[in-house]
Amino acid sequence: MKKQTFHFSRSSTDLYFANGISHLKEIIDIKNAIVITDENVFNAHSKRFRNFRAIILKAGEEYKVQATVDSIIEQLIAFEADRQTILVGIGGGVITDMTGYVASVYMRGIRFGFIPTTLLALVDASIGGKNGIDVGVYKNIVGNTTQPSFILHDMIFVNTLPESEWQNGFAEIIKHACIKDAEMFKELQSNSIKYYQSKKKAICELVQRNARLKIKVVQADEFEKGERRLLNFGHTLGHALENQYELSHGQAISIGMVYASHVSEQLSGFKQTGSIVKVLEQYGLPTYASFNKQKVFGVLKMDKKRVKKEINYILLKKIGQGIIQQIPMSEMEKIIMNL
DSSP: OOOEEEEOSSOEEEEETTOOGGGHHHHSOGGGEEEEEEHHHHHHSGGGGTTSEEEEEOOSGGGOSHHHHHHHHHHHHHTTOOTTOEEEEEESHHHHHHHHHHHHHGGGOOEEEEEEOSHHIIIIITSSSEEEEEETTEEEEEEEEOOOSEEEOOGGGGGGOOHHHHHHHHHHHHHHHHHHOHHHHHHHHHOOHHHHHHOHHHHHHHHHHHHHHHHHHHHHOTTSSSGGGGGGTTHHHHHHHHTTTTOOHHHHHHHHHHHHHHHHHHHHOOOOHHHHHHHHHHTTOOOOOOOOHHHHHHHHTTOTTEETTEEEEEEEEETTEEEEEEEEHHHHHHHHHHO
């Protein structure tokens, strides 16, 4: 098995690119493993779960809440899970978020790893150690930063993804290109979802490129004091829209990136908004939306990126170069109202 180990401040993560779930027994002691997954993944791949103790959750962001965490912990107690137990989250971002969160608080912390099954989880959600849950409309407002022991990429899972999940994942891929990789942006301009669905080598390489890009950013700034904030491009407004309007994560972030590009025009002289809008639409993502600006600003005020009366907002200088700008909340309110 090809393994690459990435070191962080207090731990390390072994990343197994392009392997199969059948290799899991070579990474961990299966007897000590408990899988956490959702009904969609379990029903589509039930044969792959035959040899595992499993906790199967309802699918969807609306279940990423404390009540689900309590239910998982009760099931772990019923399984007599102890400090030797390792949790394996097999699913998309909701599953990886909750698996990491439960593992980091159960018995004050047990080991965990991920097998991401969506494009978004492969390139983003499974990487970086952010684990958490939502409270009402406030996304990920409760959580911690704890790195997984391993991440295993089994690309077979993307074969059963609906088109909407491909679009979701490409929102984060486009975000990475916007903030850090102008060459990747050019590649995305030349292709489409259909191209990547039909070319297994191309999608494998794109996933690995994005995973390495995010890991490098996280290694430089694990606890989001500086550069890691760039990964929030499109997320400030996007998160405020996501739960209020029942958008998928990718849809919300896509809209957030468009408006962040317009804010960049005003504050940093950015001139390529049209190119970003075109690429997002090329990958089936929404770009503009009408929304209750006062209501959205009310949610945005509680964003984790706010520090007292300022918010760290991610802008673009040019495609491939994201910048962090502190904007007073009073000015941010005016910007939102004028969008």
